Amino acid sequence: MEKIKIITDSVSDIPSQYIDEYDIEVVPLTINFENESYKDKVDITVDEFYKKMDESDKLPTTSQVTPMEFLNTYKKFQDDYDYLIVITLSSKLSGTYQSAITAAQIAEIEDKVIVVDSKGITLGQGLIVLEAARMAKNGKSKDEIIERLNELIDKLEYIIVVDSLENLKKLGRISATKAFLGEKLKIKPVITMQDGYIVQMDKIRGRKKVIKWIVEKIENENINLANQTIGINYARDKEFALVLIDAIKENFDVGEIVFGEVGCTVAIFAGTGAFAIYYEKE
Numbered sequence: 001m002e003k004i005k006i007i008t009d010s011v012s013d014i015p016s017q018y019i020d021e022y023d024i025e026v027v028p029l030t031i032n033f034e035n036e037s038y039k040d041k042v043d044i045t046v047d048e049f050y051k052k053m054d055e056s057d058k059l060p061t062t063s064q065v066t067p068m069e070f071l072n073t074y075k076k077f078q079d080d081y082d083y084l085i086v087i088t089l090s091s092k093l094s095g096t097y098q099s100a101i102t103a104a105q106i107a108e109i110e111d112k113v114i115v116v117d118s119k120g121i122t123l124g125q126g127l128i129v130l131e132a133a134r135m136a137k138n139g140k141s142k143d144e145i146i147e148r149l150n151e152l153i154d155k156l157e158y159i160i161v162v163d164s165l166e167n168l169k170k171l172g173r174i175s176a177t178k179a180f181l182g183e184k185l186k187i188k189p190v191i192t193m194q195d196g197y198i199v200q201m202d203k204i205r206g207r208k209k210v211i212k213w214i215v216e217k218i219e220n221e222n223i224n225l226a227n228q229t230i231g232i233n234y235a236r237d238k239e240f241a242l243v244l245i246d247a248i249k250e251n252f253d254v255g256e257i258v259f260g261e262v263g264c265t266v267a268i269f270a271g272t273g274a275f276a277i278y279y280e281k282e
Contacts, residue, residue, distance in 0.1 A: 001139050002082045002083060002141050002142055003080070003081045003082045003083075004081060004082065004083045004084075004085060004136040004142060004145065005023075005025065005077045005080075005081040005083070005084045005085070005136075006022070006023075006024050006025070006085050006087070006129060006132050006133040006136055007024075007025040007026075007027065007073060007077075007084055007085065007086045007087070008024060008025070008026055008027070008086070008087045008088065008125070008126075008129045009026065009027050009028070009029060009065050009088050009089055009096050010026055010027070010028040010029050010040040010041055010263060010264075010265065011029060011040075011089040011094075011096075011121055011122060011125060011263065011265050011266065012026070012087070012089070012118075012122070012123070012125045012126040012129050013122045013123045013125075013126050013233060013260060013261070013262055013263045013266065014026070014123070014126040014129060014130060014258075014260070015258065015259070015260035015261075018126075018130055018133075018258065022130070022133035022134060022136075022137055023133075024129060024130075024133050025073060025076075025077070026041075027065050027069055027070060027073050028040040028041060028042050028065070029062050029063060029064060029065055029094075029096070029265050030062065030063040031044060031049065031060050031061075031062055031264050031265070031268075032060055032061045032062065032063060033052060033056060033060045034056065034058060037063075040062075040263060040264050040265055041263060041264065044264065046261055046262075046263060046264060046267070049264040049267065050236060050267070050272070053267075053268075059268055060264075060268055061268075062094075062265050062268065064094045064095040064096040064099055065088075065096045065099050065100070066099055067099045067100075067102040067103040067106060068103070069099070069103075070086070070099055070100050070102075070103035070104075071103040071106055071107055073103075074103060074104065074107055074109065074113060075107070078107070078109055078112060081112075082112070082142070083112055083113075083114060083142045084109075084112060084113045084114070085114050085116065085132055085136070085142070085145060085146070086100045086113060086114070086115045086116065087116045087118050087125065087128055087129045087132060087149070088100055088115065088116070088117060088118060088125075089118060089120065089121050089125055090117065090118060090119050090120055090121060090125075090193065090196035090197070091117045091119075091196060092119075092195070092196035092197050093121065093196070093197075093198070097115060097117050100113075100115040101115050114142065114146060116128075116132075116146070116149055116153075117153075117196065118153060119153050119193060119195060119196040120153070120156065120158060120193050120196075121158075121193065121198075121266055122160075122233065122262055122263070122266045122276065123231040123232075123233045123258065123260060123262075123276065123278055124156055124158045124193065124231065124276075124278040126231060126258070126260075127152075127156065127229060127230075127231045127258065127278055128149055128152055128153060128156065130229070130258065131148065131149065131152055131229075132145050132148075132149055135148060152280060155280045155281045155282075156193075156278060156279075156280055156281070157192070157223075157278065157279055157280070157281050158191075158192045158193040158276065158278055159190060159192060159201065159214055159217070159276060159277050159278070160190070160191045160192065160270065160274065160275075160276040161188050161189075161190050161191075161204075161207075161210050161274060161275055161276065162188065162189045162190075162191065162270055162271060162274050187203050187204070187205055188203070188204045188205070188206070188207060188210050189202075189203055190202040190203065190204060190210065190213070207240065211243065211244055211247050214244070214247075214248075214277060215247055215248070215251050218248075218251075218252065218279070219251070221281065221282070222282065223252075223279060223280075223281060223282060224282070225248070225252045225253065225254045225255065225279060226252070226253040226254065226255055227255050228255050228256075228279065228280050229255060229256040229257075229258060230248075230254060230255075230256070230257055230258070230277065230278060230279040230280075231257070231258045231259075231260075231276075231277070231278040231279075232244060232245055232248070232257055232258075232259050232275070232276065232277050232278075233259065233260045233261060233262050233275070233276055234261060234262060234274070234275040234276075235261070235262040235266075235267050235270050235271065235272055235273060235274040235275070236261075236267075236272045236273065237272070237273045237275065238261070240273070240275060241259070241275045244275060244277065245257060245259065248277070262274060262276075
């Protein structure tokens with residue numbers, strides 16, 4: 001049986017209990033405030049991050065995982081494992097994917113390191129990592145894991161709802177006028193992932209209508225949630241995410257729900273009050 005280690009980056013937002021249970025190695029991105037830098041979820045907690053972001057006039061930035069950081073990670077495991085499967089956030093959004101490849105080339109262990117572009121972010125990426133970790137723990141081969149991951153990457157649906165437009169305005173993604181009007185009209189952009197890019201799926205007026213919209217979308221597309229693991233996560237508003245969970249459970253049979261909090265990196269973009277659901281399409 002092949003001994004396989006699963007490695008990912010901190011954008012995957014996997015709840016800590018799953019990281020511990022499946023012995024997943026998480027390499028952090030760096031969060032940069034004006035005069036200070038922190039390793040995501042290592043030097044700074046999510047609560048500390050929000051507090052600093054509230055107090056700062058400028059939004060923080062992020063730095064990708066460097067080749068050296070991946071190289072140090074590989075050195076810890078390369079002698080004890082047959083393969084290291086590294087699953088990164090979308091290569092269209094960060095150089096972290098390329099850093100993972102470069103590190104394997106530097107170490108001259110390209111035959112042992114398999115780098116997978118999740119084409120995703122946050123807990124959608126996390127579900128892909130979790131699937132790999134469970135398969136590795138159950139004795140599946142490297143080839144079986146990669147085949148399943150490629151299938152899951154193609155089928156995974158991301159529905160991410162941005163509650164406040166303030167961060168998008170600060171990031172220059174929308175104008176101040178659009179942000180003002182959007183807030184007044186309670187417009188909630190719904191975004192998704194397409195081929196590794198963030199794209200707008202829809203715009204809904206009002207949070208409660210978004211939950212109805214999600215339920216109807218799943219119903220209309222005849223998605224069977226009964227035999228799959230889905231993800232739901234939130235940015236600073238756990239109570240509303242629980243409302244979404246209740247709505248999903250009331251309307252569908254669900255195999256398993258992985259529930260967690262959006263991490264620092266994604267919160268810079270999504271802002272307070274964002275929430276999301278991830279599931280596998282037919």
